[in-house]
Amino acid sequence: MRAVMMEAFGAPETAMVKDLPSPVPGPGQVAIRTRAAGVNYPDLLVVEGRYQHKPPLPFVPGKELAGEITAVGAGVTAWKPGDRVMAQMEYGAFAEEVVAGVDQCFAIPDAMAFGDAAAMGLVYQTAWFALLDRGGFVPGERVLVMGATGGVGMAAIQLVKALGGTALAGVSTMSKADAARQAGADHIIDLSVENLRDGLRDQVHAVTDGQGADVCIDPLGGDPFDAAMRALAWCGRMVVVGFAAGRIPVIKANYLLVKNIAVSGLQWSDYRDRTPERMAEAQAEIFRLHAEGKLSANVMATYPLERMAEAMAVISDRKVVGKVVLEM
Template sequence: MHAAFVHAFGGPETLSLETAPDPAPGDGEVVVDIAATAANFVDLLVIGGKYQFLPPIPFVPGKLPAGTVSAVGPGVAGLAVGDRVQTLAEQGGYATRVAVPAKDCIRLPERMSFVEAAAMALAYDTAWFALMERARAKAGETLLVLGATGGVGMAAVQLGKAYGLRVLAGVSSPAKAGLATDAGADGIVDLSAADLREGLRRQVYDQNGGKGADVVLDPLGGDFFDAAVRAVAWRGRLVVIGFAAGRIPTLKMNYVLLKNMEVSGLQVSDYRKRTPDLMRHCYDEIFRLYEEGKLHAPPTTTFPLDRVADALVTLRDRKAAGRIVLLPAGEASSRIA
């Protein structure tokens, strides 16, 4: 097989494209011929040695590849050669094949392509857990999504609408508002507006009958978190998903006390490890809503595996709208609307 290996932590250019022996399935495992794997921001952290969970070197990065089962090991029931699956593999996706525990494979809907599956993986399950498990969102509530045009943000906008919430999308500039409204947002909050501290709350109140948001999902952190805390409703819930803005914020607990609000965090990989049944339920819901036409994959740019460094640089430099997906068997880059 072909794979991109990490032999020393560093930037995208340190990845080494190599030929390696094909994996063989062990007890309870299947081998999956990988058709598509998303490039995620977390991959840059793993490759750079900056993530909290790091595999031993050398390793092949790439989370949650999608593909076709090509071999089945002893003790596997319920999967067969030829099954199209979404895997929950924590690494190994930047390759043409990977061995995965059968329990970490979920069959794809018939009409979902591998590119769609990869583009939705990690973003839509993260958004689902933030919205439905951590925030316990309910139909009729108002949801504010920060970073609404990012992978997790766009997924959260779609999921919020699918579950009957009113969705306000926080965008980095008015030019990106169309992406959020196309995903279903009911209103736009301009995060580039002057005086973010007061301006964010004012925009939320103006669009929500003079009240704050019942649920806030924050993948940004930094000044955006500081401003969003002020826009949370009484008994509201704010979920911290990440710190894409760079600064890890702190919180004055008087806001929590006076608003009777909750602030929680989400590390979604823990759910894959600790609550596999709940993770499977999450994907059942995502696939159900996809088949009902309530969810769709975001705009996607694809790269062949031999251009993995280019793909990661494009991701790092925020030069692609929507998601970036690697095609291990692909030969050319393309953009899929």
């Protein structure tokens, strides 16, 4: 079977497609014939050696896939060969055949394409737990989603709408405003304004009766984060998801006190590894909302395995709108 292999950390172009032996599922594992794999911003960080967890070399990148179970290991009763699943892992998904733990597999609805299933895991789960668990969102609240046309951002916009909130989409260029609106955004917040520090708050106040956002989902950090902190409502909740804008922000504690603001962090892989039962519940809800037509997979482009570097360039060149997927 073929797999993308990184012999050393480096640019995605240094990856090679190699023939490897088919993996055999151990106890508590299943073997999956991969049909599609989601490409995520963190995959780029892993490949380049900039991620917090570095796999031992050489390694196969990729954190999520969708396909069919071909074999089950000892003691596995929850799955059987032929079952269609989406599966997640720390790395290893960009391969034609993969083994995964039983807890890391999620049943795919019959009508759902593999490519869509592979695109509705990591980013939707991240947005789900950021919004509902860390952000404490309740229906009727106003949510400012930064990086709104990226993978996490677009999933968050759709979830806010599906769960009965008002979605404010922060976009770095107004050329992406239409994409944010199509995802369901009620209001567009232009992050390219000259004085972002005041300009972001002014825009948010203009569409929230001067109140501010109840929750902010922030995958950006940097100047956009600093500005978003000033746009939170009384008792607002800021959820730190990532630092795509480059700088890890520093928060002044007095600001939290003055407006009763809470700031929390969100680490997707902790939910995956520590609370797989909660992840399974969340994923079932995400697929249910998709079946009801309230969420979509947002796949903007698909690439074959050997063009992984091109798929990652869409992300690193900031051309992504939604999700990029590899298809096998």
